[in-house]
Amino acid sequence: MNMKVPFTKMHGLGNNYIYINEFEVTLQEEQLPSLAVEVADQFQGIGSDGMILIGPSETSDVRMRVFNNDGSEAKNCGNGLRCVARFSFERGLVNSTEMTIETKSGNVTAEVQLADEKVKAVTVNMGQPVMERKAIPMIGENAEIVVAEPFEAGGEELSLTAISMGNPHAVFFVDDINQAPLTTLGPVIEKDIRFPDWVNVEFVEIVSSNEMHFRVWERGSGITQACGTGACAAAVASVLNGYSKRDEEITVHLAGGDLTIRWDLEGEVWMTGPAEVICDGVYIPRQVRS
Numbered sequence: 001m002n003m004k005v006p007f008t009k010m011h012g013l014g015n016n017y018i019y020i021n022e023f024e025v026t027l028q029e030e031q032l033p034s035l036a037v038e039v040a041d042q043f044q045g046i047g048s049d050g051m052i053l054i055g056p057s058e059t060s061d062v063r064m065r066v067f068n069n070d071g072s073e074a075k076n077c078g079n080g081l082r083c084v085a086r087f088s089f090e091r092g093l094v095n096s097t098e099m100t101i102e103t104k105s106g107n108v109t110a111e112v113q114l115a116d117e118k119v120k121a122v123t124v125n126m127g128q129p130v131m132e133r134k135a136i137p138m139i140g141e142n143a144e145i146v147v148a149e150p151f152e153a154g155g156e157e158l159s160l161t162a163i164s165m166g167n168p169h170a171v172f173f174v175d176d177i178n179q180a181p182l183t184t185l186g187p188v189i190e191k192d193i194r195f196p197d198w199v200n201v202e203f204v205e206i207v208s209s210n211e212m213h214f215r216v217w218e219r220g221s222g223i224t225q226a227c228g229t230g231a232c233a234a235a236v237a238s239v240l241n242g243y244s245k246r247d248e249e250i251t252v253h254l255a256g257g258d259l260t261i262r263w264d265l266e267g268e269v270w271m272t273g274p275a276e277v278i279c280d281g282v283y284i285p286r287q288v289r290s
């Protein structure tokens, strides 16, 4: 990458990304993974959980592409979708509070909610969760869907519920979120061979049928303050395990704040939460620094 890159840094509950507007900036496809690693570097780059591109789409109003801070490309990002919706509305990429956003796992609809003409929150219809084992993907000959399945990792016996929201999630219910083995088992489970594409790892403490505590070790990024697709997966897992009910709002307390999730009777998962702009800037790639 040999040219300066305009960017906007945004976050959803502390899950922050470097957003690049492809309507204004042309990037080389083969340089995207290394650019994501560069800009995410907190010491010699900008510092973020990854990089998100907002660009033209043939099937939606805009397209979102997501890169983790290890350079891997993901198929979906809930916090990213809320920020893309806010950016697209505020920067005139769309001319409505409602919009469609193309992701690598399909198209979603988003709506920005205004108060005093400012974006206060964003609601996204995240579509239907995928529960079939081989579509997560997860290897194994057991039942077709993975709900409360015994799962040994790092010498510990756990109970796994696996859900895909376009990206894979391994959800584990614990009695005390503060004792969750996030730093010890997060990286072990992320790259467990039973998940051919690796996996996002979530630990959840149920407070009530409408409330839970949530922590995450993200595939390709490690511990983040929040994971929107993970919160959706956790809410679906809670219903599948009988802790929560369909079509009821669930407050998910993530490290960076709260999301409201609802898995409706048509099977669609709705996510509502904030999206904030931190700054605009111009990134100088290492290659052209004097």
Ligand SMILES: N[C@H](CCC[C@H](N)C(=O)O)C(=O)O
Residues within 6 Å of the ligand: 015, 066, 068, 073, 074, 075, 076, 077, 078, 079, 080, 167, 168, 200, 218, 219, 220, 221, 224, 226, 227, 228, 229, 230
């Ligand atoms: N690490 C994820 C992508 C980012 C998802 C997360 N930040 C969200 O808000 O959903 C993966 O590799 O599937």
